[in-house]
Amino acid sequence: MTYPKEIYKEICFVFARLGLFAFGGPAAHIAMMEDELVTKRKWLTKTDFMDLIGFTNLIPGPNSTELAIALGYKHGGKIGLFLAGICFIFPAMTIVLLLAMFYKQYGEVPLIEAIFIGIKPVILAVIIQALFRLGQTTIKGTKSLLLFLAAYLLSLMGVGEITILILSGLTMLLPQQLVKWRSLHLAVEPMSLTVLFLTFLKIGSVLYGSGYVLLAFLQAEFIDRYAALTSAQLLHAVAIGQFPPGPVFTTATFVGYLIIMGGFIGWLVTIF
Structure with a gap:
């Protein structure tokens, strides 16, 4: 089915704006989508919106991003699916890439280290609060x-x-x-693009819940198993992932950029 170009433009505009200004993690993203697409734009009914939330909770992966993709498909078909996903993810990914480049270049400077030391307690508090809210519902x-x-x-x-x-x-x-x-x-391979890709593919296929659950997987794979990151770097990655708007799982792009010497290649591999 072919949709008018205005539909695709609207999808790009709505999800690019959400990706740019949707701070606060998955719960905030979903609330903003409901307000924008159900209340204001009348793309679908609240019942249909809740059905889509239920559907995204049945499959692994980042819930708010999957919901954005599902909403794009419902409003604009297959092309709308891709446009919604790309426009929602890309702003945060780009911001995280810039911050990762800055961190890799200046992460050892005392001033930058002091900033990250100050951020760590705040990030831990955010994670604890998110886990507490998740525990109340589950x-x-x-x-x-x-x-x-x-x-x-x-x-x-x-x-x-x-x-x-x-x-x-x-x-x-x-x-x-x-x-x-x-x-x-199992025997640990040296970290390579293939290992990085397969590791994130495995995580993505079994990751249920919000983006905060990703942290346990990153700890187990890249610190405990492969020793490709330090605990401090993981905390920095979480801090960077919390800083920009959009999905929390863009923390993964920061990890990919740090691990692979090519930088940009590792950043791209984690997207897919």
């Missing part, structure tokens, strides 16, 4: 609380995130006791 009842505690204990024991996700899903699906598995430690 931990309902004794069963979900016990599952959360079991998953937390498994994480402390060193079990991989993917294994925990599978075990948790099976525990909710099947009436059997949760079995404690230890994650398999």
Whole structure:
């Protein structure tokens, strides 16, 4: 189906503006989309909007970005899907790239280090607050609380995130006791474009929830497994990801730029 060019222009304008000014993480992004597209522009009903939110919560990946893509498809078909995704992601990605370049060039300067030291407590507070809000909506009842505690204990024991996700899903699906598995430690390859791409592909395929869940995966893969980043660099990446508008997961583009010496190539690889 072919849509008028005005539809595509409207999609580009709306999502580029959201990507440029949507500060506050996934919850804020979704609220702004509802206000803009349901209340003001009447693209769809509130019921349809809630259905799309439910759909994006059933699949892995960053929820607010997936919602933007779904809204673009609903309003402008396949072309609208791509336009909405690109326009929503690109502003934050570009800002993060510029900040990553600045960090890589001047990150060791005492003044810059002092700025990041001041940012770290704020970022930790933001993460804790986000986790608390997420916990309020997801931990309902004794069963979900016990599952959360079991998953937390498994994480402390060193079990991989993917294994925990599978075990948790099976525990909710099947009436059997949760079995404690230890994650398999495979031979570590030197970090390369291929490893970087496959690592982010794996993360993207099993990442449920908001962009904040990405942090645990980045810690496990790039600090614990490959030692490609330091804890300080990850905190800096989170700080940079929080600074611009748009989806929080643009933190990944900062990580890709730092890890790969080519810089821009690593930045592009993490997008896909």
